[in-house]
Amino acid sequence: xxxxxxxxxxxxxxxxxxxxxxxxxxxxxxxxxxxxxxxxxxxxxxxxxxxxxxxxxxxxxxxxxxxxxxxxxxxxxxxxxxxxxxxxxxxxxxxxxxxxxxxxxxxxxxxxxxxxxxxxxxxxxxxxxxxxxxxxxx
Amino acid sequence: xxxxxxxxxxxxxxxxxxxxxxxxxxxxxxxxxxxxxxxxxxxxxxxxxxxxxxxxxxxxxxxxxxxxxxxxxxxxxxxxxxxxxxxxxxxxxxxxxxxxxxxxxxxxxxxxxxxxxxxxxxxxxxxxxxxxxxxxxx
Amino acid sequence: xxxxxxxxxxxxxxxxxxxxxxxxxxxxxxxxxxxxxxxxxxxxxxxxxxxxxxxxxxxxxxxxxxxxxxxxxxxxxxxxxxxxxxxxxxxxxxxxxxxxxxxxxxxxxxxxxxxxxxxxxxxxxxxxxxxxxxxxxx
Amino acid sequence: xxxxxxxxxxxxxxxxxxxxxxxxxxxxxxxxxxxxxxxxxxxxxxxxxxxxxxxxxxxxxxxxxxxxxxxxxxxxxxxxxxxxxxxxxxxxxxxxxxxxxxxxxxxxxxxxxxxxxxxxxxxxxxxxxxxxxxxxxx
Amino acid sequence: xxxxxxxxxxxxxxxxxxxxxxxxxxxxxxxxxxxxxxxxxxxxxxxxxxxxxxxxxxxxxxxxxxxxxxxxxxxxxxxxxxxxxxxxxxxxxxxxxxxxxxxxxxxxxxxxxxxxxxxxxxxxxxxxxxxxxxxxxx
Amino acid sequence: xxxxxxxxxxxxxxxxxxxxxxxxxxxxxxxxxxxxxxxxxxxxxxxxxxxxxxxxxxxxxxxxxxxxxxxxxxxxxxxxxxxxxxxxxxxxxxxxxxxxxxxxxxxxxxxxxxxxxxxxxxxxxxxxxxxxxxxxxx
Numbered sequence: 066x067x068x069x070x071x072x073x074x075x076x077x078x079x080x081x082x083x084x085x086x087x088x089x090x091x092x093x094x095x096x097x098x099x100x101x102x103x104x105x106x107x108x109x110x111x112x113x114x115x116x117x118x119x120x121x122x123x124x125x126x127x128x129x130x131x132x133x134x135x136x137x138x139x140x141x142x143x144x145x146x147x148x149x150x151x152x153x154x155x156x157x158x159x160x161x162x163x164x165x166x167x168x169x170x171x172x173x174x175x176x177x178x179x180x181x182x183x184x185x186x187x188x189x190x191x192x193x194x195x196x197x198x199x200x201x202x203x
Numbered sequence: 204x205x206x207x208x209x210x211x212x213x214x215x216x217x218x219x220x221x222x223x224x225x226x227x228x229x230x231x232x233x234x235x236x237x238x239x240x241x242x243x244x245x246x247x248x249x250x251x252x253x254x255x256x257x258x259x260x261x262x263x264x265x266x267x268x269x270x271x272x273x274x275x276x277x278x279x280x281x282x283x284x285x286x287x288x289x290x291x292x293x294x295x296x297x298x299x300x301x302x303x304x305x306x307x308x309x310x311x312x313x314x315x316x317x318x319x320x321x322x323x324x325x326x327x328x329x330x331x332x333x334x335x336x337x338x339x340x341x
Numbered sequence: 342x343x344x345x346x347x348x349x350x351x352x353x354x355x356x357x358x359x360x361x362x363x364x365x366x367x368x369x370x371x372x373x374x375x376x377x378x379x380x381x382x383x384x385x386x387x388x389x390x391x392x393x394x395x396x397x398x399x400x401x402x403x404x405x406x407x408x409x410x411x412x413x414x415x416x417x418x419x420x421x422x423x424x425x426x427x428x429x430x431x432x433x434x435x436x437x438x439x440x441x442x443x444x445x446x447x448x449x450x451x452x453x454x455x456x457x458x459x460x461x462x463x464x465x466x467x468x469x470x471x472x473x474x475x476x477x478x479x
Numbered sequence: 480x481x482x483x484x485x486x487x488x489x490x491x492x493x494x495x496x497x498x499x500x501x502x503x504x505x506x507x508x509x510x511x512x513x514x515x516x517x518x519x520x521x522x523x524x525x526x527x528x529x530x531x532x533x534x535x536x537x538x539x540x541x542x543x544x545x546x547x548x549x550x551x552x553x554x555x556x557x558x559x560x561x562x563x564x565x566x567x568x569x570x571x572x573x574x575x576x577x578x579x580x581x582x583x584x585x586x587x588x589x590x591x592x593x594x595x596x597x598x599x600x601x602x603x604x605x606x607x608x609x610x611x612x613x614x615x616x617x
Numbered sequence: 618x619x620x621x622x623x624x625x626x627x628x629x630x631x632x633x634x635x636x637x638x639x640x641x642x643x644x645x646x647x648x649x650x651x652x653x654x655x656x657x658x659x660x661x662x663x664x665x666x667x668x669x670x671x672x673x674x675x676x677x678x679x680x681x682x683x684x685x686x687x688x689x690x691x692x693x694x695x696x697x698x699x700x701x702x703x704x705x706x707x708x709x710x711x712x713x714x715x716x717x718x719x720x721x722x723x724x725x726x727x728x729x730x731x732x733x734x735x736x737x738x739x740x741x742x743x744x745x746x747x748x749x750x751x752x753x754x755x
Numbered sequence: 756x757x758x759x760x761x762x763x764x765x766x767x768x769x770x771x772x773x774x775x776x777x778x779x780x781x782x783x784x785x786x787x788x789x790x791x792x793x794x795x796x797x798x799x800x801x802x803x804x805x806x807x808x809x810x811x812x813x814x815x816x817x818x819x820x821x822x823x824x825x826x827x828x829x830x831x832x833x834x835x836x837x838x839x840x841x842x843x844x845x846x847x848x849x850x851x852x853x854x855x856x857x858x859x860x861x862x863x864x865x866x867x868x869x870x871x872x873x874x875x876x877x878x879x880x881x882x883x884x885x886x887x888x889x890x891x892x893x
Contacts, residue, residue, distance in 0.1 A: 490742060561652075
């Protein structure tokens, strides 16, 4: 078993707020991340696929294909966008790093056919990142 | 002469468009950066001050003070903000990296009293950065 | 399950030596790290917390709180300190990266209430790092 | 249990092609990586060893020894070499990142005596890396 | 005046040797870089353009165009190539970092029309880089 | 003219204080950097040499020689040392980053014979660095 990782990045705006909270509660929970006009990040993504190297090619998966899948099903839909308003698959979701990583997993997983999607890591700033491995609660 | 640099960072949204351009021209010039709902970046800043080390302290300038000046006069005003709408000193300015760097220089220069402001470098993404040294055309 | 990571850093001195070893043995084991006047590092820390995102906030844990816990219970006690002499919770412990990471875990774990502490990674130089996940021997 | 990691790097050439494939198939599978004169990379390596810290030294393993093992049994044999032609233990192996990581594991594992080899990570570019943990199929 | 920088990267092989030197002299001068089968690097490039921001667009130069110029006239010709054999504009040139940077300057300069080419920086490894600013001897 | 840079690093302790200041003044000037038992850093160094490439070798300077000069005359004398007590050429000098960079220049400059020493950059933390180019006041 080998774990193969491809990085990607995108730049986007978001605003953290829950429309069912009062303004005061949004500010208490999200602080400056609740600023009405939003703010943004350069997001860095690490997508890891687990599998056996094919004995003929030496590849677990062709990373050029992984790059295309990441671009087509995720990055092209979020890059230079406002995550609260412009992205179909984030409608109704508070765009925390946690929720973006889960959404990314859901976008990519059905298209990974060589090996299996093992992990999505999302770096929101140089000091914060999240990782999702598809683990669900009983 | 020693050049002393302090880094800082902030996260913000912006939209590149010129209100005097048509929508078509804005799209032609700024491409996806003209997306109406904006997008964002983690901006990294390098502020360089040039001067002689004080023989008594060995410092050109106390970087704790530089950190406070950067925070008070620039970072606190742009961090987690939308650069087109939320920042007084960017009103009427298209927030390209070039213009943000010049605005940063203008915000900081009057407050640097030990040594002199030598350079402001602004990294917009990991692949793009600009530098301004206060040079003006004849 | 999502893994959320916050980075932090501190600068400190240490000396590696075991007072029960002879000088020769300390030098043989620790080489230049046993230099009597000590040496130092910029330490980088990655603290990872595992949990489910709260459906109301989209957060596993508020990273501002994690930042405060890391600062209050660990970084403020080691930053700009000599790890052999100045830190109560390292008294009697040889401050190898391994032992500092375990001590960091022990300092932080009781204060993590949203999610659970999953991992402490400590980078001593750009070439060396250690990770502790709270695993203990039977 | 602590996981201790040492980084290393080397620069090498390689060419991805399978001599049992036609030229067309090599180009279809490996694209520009099949260029006959080869190309190269700065490879970065992270070698992780898992173990208990020795209560006397505070070390899981002396990283100076790990550095020497990595140098003697792996880096000295691949650095500034052409991986298809110059490396005994890669003879007959297509030098994909996956296969280099497995070969690195096989070179190092017999020499790790304090703790056990836990992971080999190999970064081929800043955007691609692979990890091998010695896991084998049933 | 603003200095605008765009980064790019490519992976290539090279061999350092001067065909007019004896094998002994090539080895003495270039050491392991003279290995007959060559070796390779991930090269990182920083291309800096100096100019005044256009008052209408706020851009010194459209970095998308700079990216295309770098790709068309330089990166596409060296990426995944052997610099001694596969590159027309390096024929007869020993591909040291110094000479590659000068060749890059010569490839790009005629195509930079907004602002002027100010600097080409080429990182050969994480520890070595060169910069060329078009300065020539009297 | 080409500018060739070699990086190096070392880990050391220091304490910032001026023995002619009162304890109160040392604390006011240097804050936590005045802690009596000292603290430490991983210092990163960039040494830049300017010159013309030799037409026969394509090198401004053989970086292996530069590496040896940096190691012999500077790094070996400061690595894993306490800069206030253990370093002959820092005796009587307050080891601020500014003063260490000047001392590094003075140690290296007499030994650079191919090209000329152009700049010494010293990174004290990831957020602070200084540069010295040998410029002196009239």
